[in-house]
Amino acid sequence: MRMTAAVMYEQGLPKPYSETKPFRIEEVELDGPGEDEVLVEVQAAGLCHSDLSQVAGLRRRKLPVVGGHEGAGIVRDVGRNVGDLRPGDHVVMTVVSGCGKCRPCFESRPVLCEGVTAPRTQGLLSNGARRLSRSGQPVFHYSGVSAFAQYAVTVPNSLIKIDSSVPLDVAAMFGCAVVTGAGSVFNSAKVRPGQAVAVIGLGGVGLNAVMAAKVSGASPIVGIDINEGKLALAHKLGATHMVPAQDPHLVEAVLDLTKGGVDFTFEVSGAKSAMATANAITRKGGEVICVGLGASNEMYQYAHAALVTEEKVFRGSFMGSCVPGRDIPRYLALYQRGQMPVNELKSDVIAFDKLNLSLDLLDRGEVVRQILLPNG
Ligand SMILES: [Zn+2]
Ligand SMILES: [Zn+2]
Incomplete structure (x- = not known):
């Protein structure tokens, strides 16, 4: 399918980003989902300080890449080996996802997972697949999520099913912040x-x-x-x-x-x-x-x-030593009981055309969490 996404071709561009435009908003191709993958329509994606580090080039990435590593959306399609998610499910898209097979994963420490590092460094999903391209040329995934896009294909381990009563622009912040x-x-x-x-x-x-x-x-x-x-x-x-x-x-x-x-x-x-x-x-x-x-x-x-x-x-x-399947439901329960009013952190909602300007606002410390609405 064709969709709109925020693609970064070069790291280390100078500020202000509203002028140098590290993210180009353009049409890309998204394939899949493969048999162990999920297609999500992204409803909200948070802008995080690590997005600034990525733009500044503090850690090198495989380019070009579709940005965004915390988000929330609605499952639209699942591969045939995906058992626990269905079209229509609301999900948090999280940057923390272990392979489930290495020693840190066995010890409930997926943030230290030894299995997902290599494919992520290569800009691939943790199963080794790449589903993004543009005019036949490869485009890479960011942290297995790439939420600055209308849709994302990812693996079930990057998704946590949530109650549909939680507003998705709030739910997005649970993936990282x-x-x-x-x-x-x-x-x-x-x-x-x-x-x-x-x-x-x-x-x-x-x-x-x-x-x-x-x-x-x-x-x-x-x-x-x-x-x-x-x-x-x-x-x-x-x-x-x-x-x-x-x-x-x-x-x-x-x-x-x-x-x-x-x-x-x-x-x-x-x-x-x-x-x-x-x-x-x-x-x-x-x-x-x-x-x-x-x-x-x-x-x-x-x-x-x-x-x-x-x-x-x-x-x-x-990443808060997070075990997503254990922690995100707990933290959502605290939010729903009013004990963690995460909604107060939402500074603004933005469309694609404001994404580069929003990086400047974040860089200057003038905002807490800006939420991109890729389909808004
Ligand atoms: Zn983050
Ligand atoms: Zn692992």
Whole structure:
């Protein structure tokens, strides 16, 4: 079938993206679904900070590629070996999908899956197939999802069936932002009631960490960001104290109000300087949960003796250590009960013609989650 999609031909184009246009909106061909694949009509796709990293070229991708790695839509067709999804089912499209056959998958750690990395690096679905092309030339899949398109063919492991009562523009955020932020709190830190928490970087992921910390009974919950509007939103969603990231007395302020530091700092910004702040505001014996992805060649140093004597833990948390089939229904239940008002993170809905401009808004930190409506 022919469809409209956002295709990236080159990484590392200069800003502003509204002028250099990293994504070209054009017609492409989509084949399939193959016998173990699913065709989804994409109803909503979130713009995530990792889309900016992809555009900037921080991690190289097979090009040209259809972007987008968090989305939601409606199943339109299934291959004959697909047993548990049917046309008409509403689904979240998630970037986390393990092969189900490797050691990390057996240990319920699909974010560490050894099986899907190789095909993904090649711009293929995890079954090794490529279903995208243009004028007979190959076009590649992004993270097995490619949600910046009217339709997507993917494998069932990338899809989680959801209740059709959940609005799909909200459901889209569960594919990456929600699982990453909430999972860092529930799965990686395992925050307990009364523990002190700080979150550095209050975008879509950080604000989900704030909401999850509130659900966990954390107190206080300190929100840190350079943007005042995001601090206000964090307050609305559960942060008890807000500290501007540019405040020269940030560290003293947090140590003061927590009587010596927080139990868990969630470093979501991915900035190296924020790692130093995270360490400074975490109490002895506490944990720095590293959520934000820095550049792959950047090093972080830490005093060796302090690592021993202060017993701090630096814990990587990739995609919230998510097990999609287990976690997405749990987080959706929290949303439906009003305990995680994920809908508050939606800054705007956009059409294809605003996609490149929306990258600029995201890059400048002026928005939380913009949702592309490919068929809207
Ligand atoms: Zn993402
Ligand atoms: Zn695996």
